[in-house]
Structure formats: C-alpha cells, structure tokens
Amino acid sequence: MSQNLQALGAQAYAKAVKYELDYGCCPQCVLATVQETVGIVDDQTVKASHGLSGGGGLLGEGVCGALSGGLLALSAKFGRDRDKLDRGRYISNFKKAKELTERFRKEFGGVTCRQLQQQFTGRTYDMWDAAEYKAFDDARGKQCAHATGTVTQWVVEILQRSAAQVM
Numbered sequence: 001m002s003q004n005l006q007a008l009g010a011q012a013y014a015k016a017v018k019y020e021l022d023y024g025c026c027p028q029c030v031l032a033t034v035q036e037t038v039g040i041v042d043d044q045t046v047k048a049s050h051g052l053s054g055g056g057g058l059l060g061e062g063v064c065g066a067l068s069g070g071l072l073a074l075s076a077k078f079g080r081d082r083d084k085l086d087r088g089r090y091i092s093n094f095k096k097a098k099e100l101t102e103r104f105r106k107e108f109g110g111v112t113c114r115q116l117q118q119q120f121t122g123r124t125y126d127m128w129d130a131a132e133y134k135a136f137d138d139a140r141g142k143q144c145a146h147a148t149g150t151v152t153q154w155v156v157e158i159l160q161r162s163a164a165q166v167m
Contacts, residue, residue: 005160009153012037016152020066020145027052030069033152038159040077055113058127064113066144067104070151071097077159096158103154108147116147 012033019029027049035041049069056062063071078093105111109119117124117136120143125136 005157008037008160009157012156013149013153017142017145017149020148021142025050025053026065026144026148027069027072029148030066030152030155031073034069034073034155034159037152037156038163040159041073042076045072045076054127060114060117060124060127061112063111064104064108064116064147066148066151067101067111069148070100070104070155073155074100074158077162100151100154100158104147104151107150116144120144 015036016029016033019032020026023029028046031041031046031049035043035046049065049072051057052062052068053065054060055064056068062068074096075093078090078096080087080090080093084090101111108116110116114124117140120141121136121139123139126132127136
C-alpha cells in the first residue's frame with residue numbers, strides 16, 4: 001500500500017473517531033468523513049443514514065451503524081444507479097460490500113450492534129432507557145469510535161485503490 005494511501009486512511013480514521021466521540025451517530029460519522037476525504041457521498045446520504053445508528057433505530061438488532069455507513073459509502077460509488085435497475089445486479093458492489101463486512105466481522109467479532117456491545121462490554125443494553133444508554137456509553141469507552149474510524153479507513157482505502165486502478 002502506498003504511503004499516500006496509508007496517510008489518507010490514517011487521516012480518515014482520526015477524523016471519524018473525533019466525529020464519533022464529539023457527535024455520535026456512527027453511520028453519519030463514517031459518511032461525513034468519507035465525503036470530506038474523498039468525496040462521493042452527498043449530504044442527503046449522510047442525512048438518510050441517521051436512523052441506522054445503534055443497529056437501526058437504536059435497537060441494537062441490525063448491522064452496526066459504522067458498518068452500515070461504510071456499506072452506504074461503497075454503494076455511493078459502486079452501486080447501481082436508479083435508472084439502471086433493469087441492468088443486472090452490479091455484482092462488483094456486492095463483492096466490495098462482502099469484503100468490508102467479512103473484514104469487520106473478523107476484526108470486531110460480529111456485525112450487529114448487539115454483538116459489538118457484547119464484545120466491547122460483556123453485555124447488551126437498551127439504548128432507549130436513559131440509564132442503560134449512559135451505562136453503555138461509559139462501558140464502551142472509545143471502542144465504538146475505534147470501529148467507526150476503522151471502517152472509515154478501510155472504505156477510504158478501498159475507494160482510493162479503485163480510483164488508482166482506473167487511472
């Protein structure tokens with residue numbers, strides 16, 4: 001991996017971690033950082049990702065919001081356009097999404113918000129209960145921010161590698 005790509009990935013990691021620690025909402029932090037680092041993502045996509053936080057609606061049951069943000073970023077670049085719904089599955093986007101998801105699972109021991117809560121803290125939480133959410137926030141420390149930064153770094157690196165291959 002080139003030094004420029006590593007530096008850009010490290011810069012994206014640091015910014016996404018800061019955003020997650022300062023503002024929360026991991027999918028938005030991933031997408032905002034990708035937008036500011038390499039473009040591709042528009043403001044509407046950042047906004048639309050808001051409900052994906054906490055595994056979807058803060059319920060913990062769905063895919064980790066950071067991973068969801070990463071998948072959205074990849075699809076913003078490689079996914080199928082609205083006017084091409086009838087033109088095949090665009091399998092290359094699914095391959096990149098699979099790569100990101102498998103790498104995430106290997107690194108963090110799961111893909112759902114609840115699985116990560118369990119990995120990070122030894123238990124799961126009801127994020128709709130104020131006391132439970134506070135307990136989760138205290139127990140997780142910077143681990144969710146690290147996951148957010150890591151996904152962002154990987155996505156930026158995938159996007160930049162793909163851009164370099166086109167040139």
